[in-house]
Amino acid sequence: MFRQVSRVAVAPRLARSYAIAGQFTGSKGANGKYTVTLIEGDGIGPEIAEAVKQVYSAAQVPIDWEPVDVTPLLIDGKTTLPQPAIDSVNKNLVALKGPLATPVGKGHTSMNLTLRRTFNLFANVRPCKSIVGYKTPYDNVDTVLIRENTEGEYSGIEHTIVPGVVQSIKLITKPASEKVIRYAFEYAKQIGKPHVLVVHKASIMKLSDGLFVNTAREIGKEYPDVKLDFELLDNTALKMTADPTQYNEIVMVMPNLYGDIMSDLASGLIGGLGLTPSGNMGNKVSIFEAVHGSAPDIAGKGLANPTALLLSSCMMLRHMNLSSDADRIEKAVLKTIASGPENRTGDLKGTATTKHFTEEIIKNL
Numbered sequence: 001m002f003r004q005v006s007r008v009a010v011a012p013r014l015a016r017s018y019a020i021a022g023q024f025t026g027s028k029g030a031n032g033k034y035t036v037t038l039i040e041g042d043g044i045g046p047e048i049a050e051a052v053k054q055v056y057s058a059a060q061v062p063i064d065w066e067p068v069d070v071t072p073l074l075i076d077g078k079t080t081l082p083q084p085a086i087d088s089v090n091k092n093l094v095a096l097k098g099p100l101a102t103p104v105g106k107g108h109t110s111m112n113l114t115l116r117r118t119f120n121l122f123a124n125v126r127p128c129k130s131i132v133g134y135k136t137p138y139d140n141v142d143t144v145l146i147r148e149n150t151e152g153e154y155s156g157i158e159h160t161i162v163p164g165v166v167q168s169i170k171l172i173t174k175p176a177s178e179k180v181i182r183y184a185f186e187y188a189k190q191i192g193k194p195h196v197l198v199v200h201k202a203s204i205m206k207l208s209d210g211l212f213v214n215t216a217r218e219i220g221k222e223y224p225d226v227k228l229d230f231e232l233l234d235n236t237a238l239k240m241t242a243d244p245t246q247y248n249e250i251v252m253v254m255p256n257l258y259g260d261i262m263s264d265l266a267s268g269l270i271g272g273l274g275l276t277p278s279g280n281m282g283n284k285v286s287i288f289e290a291v292h293g294s295a296p297d298i299a300g301k302g303l304a305n306p307t308a309l310l311l312s313s314c315m316m317l318r319h320m321n322l323s324s325d326a327d328r329i330e331k332a333v334l335k336t337i338a339s340g341p342e343n344r345t346g347d348l349k350g351t352a353t354t355k356h357f358t359e360e361i362i363k364n365l
């Protein structure tokens with residue numbers, strides 16, 4: 001499945017940090033450009049998507065955006081995506097996605113989960129790297145975690161047994177565990193961090209996390225050149241906050257909920273959610289998105305930091321073998337952040353609006 005390695009395998013440190021593994025099989029259109037599906041999303045989504053579009057236009061990246069609407073549809077009691085959105089992603093094989101809001105405790109199933117399930121995006125790659133020029137307690141964080149993306153605690157299987165007693169089922173299957181763990185091993189080899197750490201809680205969830213752990217042991221035998229270790233989630237959380245750099249040379253892989261929480265924790269250590277990108281990887285289709293949500297508290301105010309979506313788009317470009325465009329945009333973003341608080345957004349203790357920050361990036365291209 002991952003026989004054909006991506007070009008990031010031997011790329012320099014910059015590329016290694018926001019690397020992605022997997023195979024892109026899309027092709028350019030007659031105009032010499034790729035078409036990429038764009039889901040602008042909710043809340044700050046349209047503002048940060050606009051920043052990406054402006055930077056891409058200025059950088060002359062050979063991409064045409066195909067915006068789609070993902071307003072949820074309820075068909076036979078099941079939340080589904082509009083068919084034109086499904087068709088667009090299946091045709092283009094790659095999408096960039098803004099955050100989608102999910103109602104709490106009621107309403108439709110999360111459209112994020114629906115997208116991941118519809119396209120079987122089984123692995124969510126979440127790199128987290130210190131931003132040079134933005135001081136945090138740790139200067140050299142360069143971690144990556146891979147989150148199982150389709151099941152676990154996010155299976156959405158819940159029932160009321162009797163009033164006041166509810167049951168939520170954490171589903172772990174061997175096929176889904178195999179896919180994400182195999183991806184982690186391949187990724188570890190490709191980016192030159194031949195050490196996989198399985199983060200789990202099999203001490204308590206002996207069957208479900210136990211299956212995840214045992215599957216990793218089996219797959220590990222196929223990769224004698226990659227070191228395999230296991231660690232309890234609570235211990236990882238403690239060690240990560242004490243000194244995240246001890247995970248720099250390791251690729252972490254973990255069930256769904258743990259990956260969700262640990263990646264936000266890691267974001268907090270390098271300056272917050274405005275900075276961390278991700279890639280949702282499937283066999284055929286990939287969707288790139290920021291780790292953060294729709295930030296309703298700042299939506300529509302021109303204050304959002306588009307860095308996480310821009311870095312997600314750089315992961316996407318590397319996946320599409322457009323690494324030189326990715327490097328150029330990434331360098332311009334990092335240079336802008338390092339240039340001082342007047343050019344940074346409020347989440348990074350700066351005074352810049354999204355518009356000003358975007359204009360500075362374009363100047364730095």
Ligand code: NAI
Nearest residue numbers: 099100101102273274291292293294295297298304305347
């Ligand atoms: P959130 O990530 O939207 O916001 C948490 C905090 O981080 C807020 O103070 C927000 O202002 C700040 N923040 C996030 N992104 C930022 C950015 N780019 N620039 C500056 N500040 C930023 O998390 P929250 O508030 O818990 O969730 C809001 C909605 O987003 C919910 O409906 C949730 O379900 C959804 N969500 C969607 C995700 C996705 O589409 N992948 C991921 C996480 C949450």
